[in-house]
Amino acid sequence: MEPMSNHTSLRIGGPADVFVMPQSLLSLKNMHVHLKKSQIPFFPLGGGTNILVRDGGIDGVVISFRSFKKIEVLSDDNTYVDVFVEVGTLLQRLVNFSLENGYAGLEGLAGIPGSVGGAICGNAGAFGYEMKDVLTSVVIMDAKGVIERFKAEEIDFGYRSSSILPDELLLSAEIKLKKDTKEEVSAKTENFLRMKREKQPLWEPSAGSVFKNPPGLFAGKLIDEAGFKGMRIGDVEVSSIHSNFFINKGGATASDFIRLMEKVAHKVKERFGVMLELEIKIVGRE
Numbered sequence: 418m419e420p421m422s423n424h425t426s427l428r429i430g431g432p433a434d435v436f437v438m439p440q441s442l443l444s445l446k447n448m449h450v451h452l453k454k455s456q457i458p459f460f461p462l463g464g465g466t467n468i469l470v471r472d473g474g475i476d477g478v479v480i481s482f483r484s485f486k487k488i489e490v491l492s493d494d495n496t497y498v499d500v501f502v503e504v505g506t507l508l509q510r511l512v513n514f515s516l517e518n519g520y521a522g523l524e525g526l527a528g529i530p531g532s533v534g535g536a537i538c539g540n541a542g543a544f545g546y547e548m549k550d551v552l553t554s555v556v557i558m559d560a561k562g563v564i565e566r567f568k569a570e571e572i573d574f575g576y577r578s579s580s581i582l583p584d585e586l587l588l589s590a591e592i593k594l595k596k597d598t599k600e601e602v603s604a605k606t607e608n609f610l611r612m613k614r615e616k617q618p619l620w621e622p623s624a625g626s627v628f629k630n631p632p633g634l635f636a637g638k639l640i641d642e643a644g645f646k647g648m649r650i651g652d653v654e655v656s657s658i659h660s661n662f663f664i665n666k667g668g669a670t671a672s673d674f675i676r677l678m679e680k681v682a683h684k685v686k687e688r689f690g691v692m693l694e695l696e697i698k699i700v701g702r703e
């Protein structure tokens with residue numbers, strides 16, 4: 418049993434029955450075949466920065482992709498560069514790699530924690546940049562253990578969503594970045610990072626935005642105007658810096674988090690007639 422609170426940015430979550438970190442594609446494939454044959458449930462984990470794991474923990478096996486962290490330039494012309502990246506790579510390592518080489522396209526993703534795999538599955542984005550915009554293809558192991566490459570156009574991406582299924586394992590991706598100067602990419606990246614630092618409590622344990630922004634509106638503003646800024650249930654607090662971030666003030670539990678979330682959503686619906694939709698994913702058993 419491995420406490421999932423050790424593997425989530427919220428530092429909340431009961432134990433996973435089994436926690437594994439495969440070191441190679443072959444061991445991942447063998448394990449996947451075995452899990453499927455034995456009907457053992459599994460959960461693919463990236464950086465754990467967009468999930469709330471319930472207090473009862475996770476049934477079956479949590480698969481960490483942390484060992485899959487290769488970044489490699491595949492081809493390069495005067496204008497563009499094609500980069501291969503494995504899903505366990507930290508998104509910020511990829512952002513820094515782009516910055517150091519003067520490759521443009523990821524500047525707005527500066528400061529978003531977690532892995533490249535999680536960023537693709539949830540189409541992470543900020544400041545008008547989205548992961549899907551640089552993606553050219555992905556390699557996925559499907560529920561039958563078949564490994565296949567898909568063009569980015571074959572995956573449906575939406576606002577913080579993709580059509581990648583919960584029982585599919587994303588393995589790697591290719592992205593296309595535009596050649597620019599290091600100074601230009603660096604200046605843009607720094608600027609977005611500064612804006613993010615000003616608006617969000619990046620230093621406190623959270624899972625980022627709890628709710629998606631409803632069309633044309635900001636979830637944080639609605640929560641704020643509904644009177645929840647700084648409100649607390651147990652050790653979970655609505656951030657006083659950004660009301661769509663809920664903070665673990667020390668000993669927070671998933672059930673307190675869910676109670677606060679439901680209270681906020683209920684009040685926002687009552688007050689503004691807007692049904693907030695979750696951005697974070699709630700996983701695990703009660």
Ligand SMILES: Cc1cc2nc3c(=O)[nH]c(=O)nc-3n(C[C@H](O)[C@H](O)[C@H](O)COP(=O)(O)OP(=O)(O)OC[C@H]3O[C@@H](n4cnc5c(N)ncnc54)[C@H](O)[C@@H]3O)c2cc1C
Nearest residue numbers: 461463464465466467531532534535536538541542587625
């Ligand atoms: C302080 C803070 C700021 C944030 N700011 C932003 C922001 O500006 N924009 C934004 O979009 N998000 C933001 N987030 C949310 C989060 O960081 C992103 O959604 C991130 O891309 C999630 O990546 P992860 O690796 O942590 O995914 P996880 O939380 O580990 O997983 C998310 C989902 O992806 C699935 N998954 C992960 N890897 C794989 C894989 N290899 N194969 C199959 N499925 C997989 C998981 O099963 C899960 O369903 C923020 C979070 C924090 C804590």
